[in-house]
Structure formats: C-alpha cells, structure tokens
Amino acid sequence: MIQLYNICKSYSKDGTALEDVNLKIPKGDFVYITGPSGAGKSTLLKLLYVAERPTRGQILINGQNVTRMSVAKIPFLRRQLGIVFQDFKLINSRTIFENVAFPLEVRGRKRFEVGKKVYQVLKNVGLEHKLTKFPLQLSGGEQQRVAIARALVMEPLVLLADEPTGNLDLEVTLEIMDLFKGANARGTTVLLATHDREMMRRFPRRQICLENGRLTEDWIP
Amino acid sequence: MFGKLIYLIRRALRNMFQSPVLCIATVGTVTVSLCILTFFAIIVLNVQSMTRHWSQEVQVVAYLDEVPSAAQISALVQSAEALPEVVEVVYVTRQQAFAGFRDRLGDDALLLDGLDDDFLPASLRLTLHEEFRNRLGVEQVVGELKKTGGYSDFRYGQDWLDRFESLLNLLRIAGAVLGGFLLFAALFIVANTIKLTVYARREELEVMSLVGGTSMFIKSPFLIEGAVQGVVGGCLAISLSYLLFTAFLAGGLETLFLASGVAEIVFLPFFYQLLVLAAGILIGILGSLISLRKFVRI
Numbered sequence: 001m002i003q004l005y006n007i008c009k010s011y012s013k014d015g016t017a018l019e020d021v022n023l024k025i026p027k028g029d030f031v032y033i034t035g036p037s038g039a040g041k042s043t044l045l046k047l048l049y050v051a052e053r054p055t056r057g058q059i060l061i062n063g064q065n066v067t068r069m070s071v072a073k074i075p076f077l078r079r080q081l082g083i084v085f086q087d088f089k090l091i092n093s094r095t096i097f098e099n100v101a102f103p104l105e106v107r108g109r110k111r112f113e114v115g116k117k118v119y120q121v122l123k124n125v126g127l128e129h130k131l132t133k134f135p136l137q138l139s140g141g142e143q144q145r146v147a148i149a150r151a152l153v154m155e156p157l158v159l160l161a162d163e164p165t166g167n168l169d170l171e172v173t174l175e176i177m178d179l180f181k182g183a184n185a186r187g188t189t190v191l192l193a194t195h196d197r198e199m200m201r202r203f204p205r206r207q208i209c210l211e212n213g214r215l216t217e218d219w220i221p
Numbered sequence: 222m223f224g225k226l227i228y229l230i231r232r233a234l235r236n237m238f239q240s241p242v243l244c245i246a247t248v249g250t251v252t253v254s255l256c257i258l259t260f261f262a263i264i265v266l267n268v269q270s271m272t273r274h275w276s277q278e279v280q281v282v283a284y285l286d287e288v289p290s291a292a293q294i295s296a297l298v299q300s301a302e303a304l305p306e307v308v309e310v311v312y313v314t315r316q317q318a319f320a321g322f323r324d325r326l327g328d329d330a331l332l333l334d335g336l337d338d339d340f341l342p343a344s345l346r347l348t349l350h351e352e353f354r355n356r357l358g359v360e361q362v363v364g365e366l367k368k369t370g371g372y373s374d375f376r377y378g379q380d381w382l383d384r385f386e387s388l389l390n391l392l393r394i395a396g397a398v399l400g401g402f403l404l405f406a407a408l409f410i411v412a413n414t415i416k417l418t419v420y421a422r423r424e425e426l427e428v429m430s431l432v433g434g435t436s437m438f439i440k441s442p443f444l445i446e447g448a449v450q451g452v453v454g455g456c457l458a459i460s461l462s463y464l465l466f467t468a469f470l471a472g473g474l475e476t477l478f479l480a481s482g483v484a485e486i487v488f489l490p491f492f493y494q495l496l497v498l499a500a501g502i503l504i505g506i507l508g509s510l511i512s513l514r515k516f517v518r519i
C-alpha cells in the first residue's frame with residue numbers, strides 16, 4: 001500500500017529532516033508515528049501527500065510512484081487521501097459547513113449530496129449545531145474536530161492525521177479515536193502522528209518511532 | 222458540464238462580492254489603463270486620417286510635347302485611364318494652365334501681363350488610388366506612361382513624397398511601439414492589483430489544492446473574475462473616454478488638426494471599441510494567470 005525506500009529529506013544544506021527511512025505499510029493498517037518534537041513526523045506525512053518532494057529515495061502509494069508524479073496528477077492522488085493538518089488549515093472566511101464541503105466540491109459533487117454528507121460527518125464529530133459558524137468562533141478543540149470531519153467526509157483510502165488529538169480532552173479523544181477506528185474498519189489505512197501516550201496505551205497498534213529523522217523503532221503489538 | 226460552468230461562475234461572483242474593495246480597485250485600474258489606451262488610439266486614428274487627407278496631394282502631372290489633336294488627347298486619356306493605379310485623368314489645356322498659374326500668383330499676376338496665354342505646356346493630371354499614393358506606385362505609373370510616349374516631362378513631387386513616406390513610417394513605428402508599451406504597462410498594473418485579491422485568498426487556494434482541487438478548478442473562478450472585471454472596465458473606459466473626448470479632447474485636437482485641413486475629429490469607431498473590450502478581457506485573464514502562478518503551484 002505505502003512503501004518508502006531510502007527516503008532522505010533535507011530542507012537546507014546542513015540540516016536533514018529525514019534520513020534513510022525505509023517503511024512498508026500494508027493496506028488497512030493502523031500506524032502511530034511517534035517521536036520527539038522536530039523528529040520529522042510532519043515531514044514524513046508531507047512527503048506522502050506531496051507537499052514536499054524527497055531529496056532522495058522513492059515512495060509508492062497504491063502502486064504509484066509519488067516521487068516522480070507530475071504536478072497535474074497530484075490532485076488525483078490527494079483525492080484518495082484524507083488529511084488532518086497539524087495547523088488545521090481551515091479557511092477563516094468560510095463557514096464550518098463550507099470548510100468541510102471543500103473536498104466534495106473539488107470533486108464536483110452535487111449539492112444535495114454535499115449537504116447530506118457534510119451534515120452526517122459533522123454529526124459524527126458532534127458539531128452539527130455549528131454548521132453556520134466560522135472557524136474563529138470555535139474553540140481550538142472544535143476547530144480540530146472540523147479538520148477531522150473534513151478529512152473523513154470522503155471515506156479516504158488513506159488517512160494522514162498530524163496530531164489530531166493534540167488539543168482535546170480524553171473524552172473527546174476517545175470519540176475521535178472511535179471515528180478513526182470506524183474508518184479503519186471500513187478499509188481506510190490510518191497513519192497517525194502523535195505524542196499521546198494515553199491514546200497509544202488504550203488502543204495499542206503498530207508504532208513507528210522517529211528520532212532526528214531516523215526510524216529507530218517499529219513496534220507491532 | 223453546463224452545471225459546472227454555472228458553479229464556477231457562482232464562485233467567481235461570490236468572490237467578487239466578498240471583497241468588493243479589491244474588486245473595485247481592479248475594475249478601476251483596468252478602466253484607467255484602457256482609457257489611456259483609448260485616447261492613444263483616438264489620436265493615432267485621427268493622425269492617420271490626416272495623413273490620408275494629405276496624400277490626396279499625390280498626383281502625377283504628365284506634360285505634353287506639343288498641342289495634340291483632339292483625337293490624340295482622347296487616346297492618351299483613355300490609355301492613362303486604363304492603368305489600374307489611376308482613378309481619374311484630367312486634361313489641362315495651355316490656357317487652363319496659364320489661368321491656374323495666374324491665380325496662384327495672386328497679386329503678382331501683373332508680371333504675366335503681355336505674355337501669351339499659351340506659353341505653358343498642356344498636361345494630363347492623374348489622380349491615383351489610395352494604395353498607390355506612394356513612391357513605388359507613382360514610379361510605376363510614370364514608367365507605363367513613358368512607354369506610351371508623347372510626353373515631355375513628369376512631375377510628382379519626388380522630394381515631398383520621400384519625406385511624406387518617412388513621416389508615415391515613423392508614425393507607424395511610433396504608434397506600434399507606444400501602443401505595445403501602453404498595453405504591457407496596463408497588463409503589469411492590473412496584474413499587480415489582482416495579485417492583492419489572490420493574496421487575500423491564498424489560504425483558500427492552498428486548502429483547495431491540498432484536498433485535491435485541480436489547477437483548472439482552482440484557477441477558473443479567478444479567470445472568470447478577471448474577464449468580468451475586464452469587460453466592466455472596458456465599458457467604463459469607453460464611456461469615460463467618450464465623455465472626456467466630447468468635453469475636452471475634441472476641441473483641443475480640432476484646433477490642432479483643422480489647420481492641416483482635416484474635415485473632423487472622430488471618436489473611436491465601433492470596431493475599435495470592440496477591440497478595447499477584447500483588450501480588457503485579455504488583460505483581466507492574463508493578469509489573473511500571472512498573479513495565480515505564484516500562489517497555485519498545482
């Protein structure tokens with residue numbers, strides 16, 4: 001499903017964010033990516049949704065070589081992914097509804113379908129009563145849930161979540177985890193970058209640990 | 222397909238209403254730039270019609286050896302009229318030439334007293350089609366007339382023609398260079414204004430590309446917006462320059478031009494107004510494309 005071969009990534013000449021990472025993640029897997037701050041977790045995810053290109057090495061997603069993918073094909077790769085960004089990336093001038101509807105709109109879905117799906121997914125994250133609010137009118141945790149709703153609204157092939165529960169209390173974290181597990185049960189491959197030890201203790205899954213850009217541990221329960 | 226277009230147009234309109242100040246700023250810059258372009262075109266067109274007026278002076282005068290018989294004259298006139306470059310042939314008798322000369326002398330006509338009225342040669346005056354009113358055309362005609370024979374001399378203002386032609390060339394080059402420069406400057410200014418709009422929405426552009434929007438999907442509302450602003454700016458520019466034209470420019474140009482014998486100063490003809498609109502659309506769309514290049518890399 002997802003394969004990384006000898007991946008190196010450096011943003012500048014001196015510092016390297018990732019060094020010689022090799023990784024295989026089969027379809028339907030659920031993987032935590034852990035490690036200290038600055039270890040390269042976000043960088044790894046960015047390489048997967050081609051916001052960055054690796055300095056060296058090859059990445060295959062679903063059989064496609066992402067490293068040499070032409071710019072025109074990137075949107076179609078991203079339509080197979082659901083992404084929760086570490087900084088949410090919600091559009092402040094648009095309502096919650098519109099924010100969550102974006103992935104459907106870029107696919108040209110009909111309006112009634114958009115409305116139904118957006119309402120359903122917002123209900124799943126417990127925000128269906130805030131449809132018409134704007135992101136800045138929501139708390140940090142609520143914004144995070146909107147970002148999660150947007151990632152899940154299309155039932156993606158792969159879910160890439162960068163610290164999706166960073167601002168949430170345990171109760172909401174558990175609900176969100178249920179959503180992720182549900183998507184995983186329906187076949188979505190989940191990659192979850194996190195520091196949250198409590199979450200990993202409650203739902204033990206495969207753990208990949210990055211340190212200084214190197215893969216130091218690959219633990220399977 | 223049709224529904225998609227409607228959807229894109231709706232998004233474009235919505236964007237415009239969401240940032241009305243920037244939208245007005247763009248329309249304003251388009252209007253001002255096109256106004257300048259329109260005035261430039263008015264001046265070029267009127268200078269052109271002025272030179273066309275001047276070129277009526279280009280004539281070939283063919284002097285006749287001796288006084289020919291009536292039959293010979295009509296033969297000569299006919300063969301001259303048969304030339305494709307020639308519009309009209311006028312036969313000027315010795316007496317008519319003398320009268321014309323005396324008229325031109327005016328007060329000094331007394332000098333001619335006591336002279337016979339047949340000391341000037343008779344001639345044919347040939348008026349040429351507009352496209353032949355230049356050195357090449359004139360020389361062609363003279364060459365043909367020489368072949369027929371019977372003429373003693375030809376006059377067609379050689380020096381004047383040369384100078385007239387180099388003036389025309391200069392005007393043509395200056396017009397093209399200046400017009401191109403104005404168009405380019407307009408594009409540059411409009412692109413920079415549109416860049417503000419794009420910059421204000423850069424988050425949205427980024428998110429759309431991250432959730433799988435294609436380049437066309439992301440860009441087309443901006444292109445539609447640019448085209449609409451171009452059309453609106455173009456219409457405003459034409460109306461505004463018409464107002465300014467009737468209020469100020471027409472009078473000013475008239476005093477300048479009427480001295481050179483041009484009948485009237487005209488506003489931009491309809492076809493050229495359409496061209497201004499087209500330039501507006503082009504500037505709007507290209508301006509959007511240029512601004513988007515930096516922010517949408519997908």
Ligand SMILES: Nc1ncnc2c1ncn2[C@@H]1O[C@H](COP(=O)(O)OP(=O)(O)OP(=O)(O)O)[C@@H](O)[C@H]1O
Pocket residue numbers: 011012016017035036037038039040041042043044086
């Ligand atoms: N756009 C960038 N330009 C330059 N350097 C960058 C950029 N993004 C990340 N880095 C550097 O790459 C390294 C890895 O960053 P990354 O964001 O992947 O860490 P992380 O594991 O996600 O950390 P955190 O847990 O704090 O989110 C860091 O040293 C960071 O300074």
Ligand SMILES: [Mg+2]
Pocket residue numbers: 041042043086162
């Ligand atoms: Mg990170």
